[in-house]
Amino acid sequence: MANHKSALKRIRSNEAKRLRNRYQHKTTRTFIKRLKNTSDKTEAQDLLKQVVSMIDKLAKKNIIHRNKAANNKSKLTRYVNSL
Numbered sequence: 001m002a003n004h005k006s007a008l009k010r011i012r013s014n015e016a017k018r019l020r021n022r023y024q025h026k027t028t029r030t031f032i033k034r035l036k037n038t039s040d041k042t043e044a045q046d047l048l049k050q051v052v053s054m055i056d057k058l059a060k061k062n063i064i065h066r067n068k069a070a071n072n073k074s075k076l077t078r079y080v081n082s083l
Helices: 005-036 041-060 066-082
Strands: none
Touching: 005 041, 005 066, 041 066
16 A cells, blocks of 8 residues: 555556556447448448547547557558558
8 A cells, every 4th residue: 555645646547547448449449340340421421520530539649559540540541541
């Protein structure tokens, strides 16, 4: 157990950040699945803008690696273009 007041605060703040990051990451994965299951091109294009924005935010906050973000965006863009 932590001995210092600042360490206790750090534990609380880390847990809050972990839950927030987990929620954002899971939400993004859900939107990616929704995009992959879409067969309508116009709907997919609208969804792609939203998903790319979400992926960029995750990469900016180091929740996912920037290369993983780039790979995801590339694959999703290719999928939408193939519709």
